[in-house]
Amino acid sequence: MTVLIGKNQDGVNMMTTNGxxxxxxxxxxxxxxxxxxxxxxxxxxxxxxxGD
Structure with missing residues (x-):
């Protein structure tokens, strides 16, 4: 499993988890x-x- 944290194209903080x-x-x-x-x-x- 990996977890990536970053901003999407709209500048929103996102957490993406992959199996x-x-x-x-x-x-x-x-x-x-x-x-x-x-x-x-x-x-x-x-x-x-x-996050917020």
């Missing part, structure tokens, strides 16, 4: 596991006013 499934491919680089490739599937989105 996401990630399909990641990893590779080990210098002893650390890093994401080499990521596919994102957005399942749902919800936007609502945020």
């Amino acid at each position: 996401i499934v990630y399909h990641d491919k990893y590779e080990k680089v210098e002893g650390k596991w890093l994401i080499a490739r990521r596919e994102s599937n957005f399942l749902w989105t919800k936007s609502e006013k945020y």
Whole structure:
């Protein structure tokens, strides 16, 4: 799940929540596991006013 907060085109503060499934491919680089490739599937989105 991701949550993004910002102003829409009318200048209104909005909070957008997304349900996401990630399909990641990893590779080990210098002893650390890093994401080499990521596919994102957005399942749902919800936007609502945020703050005053």
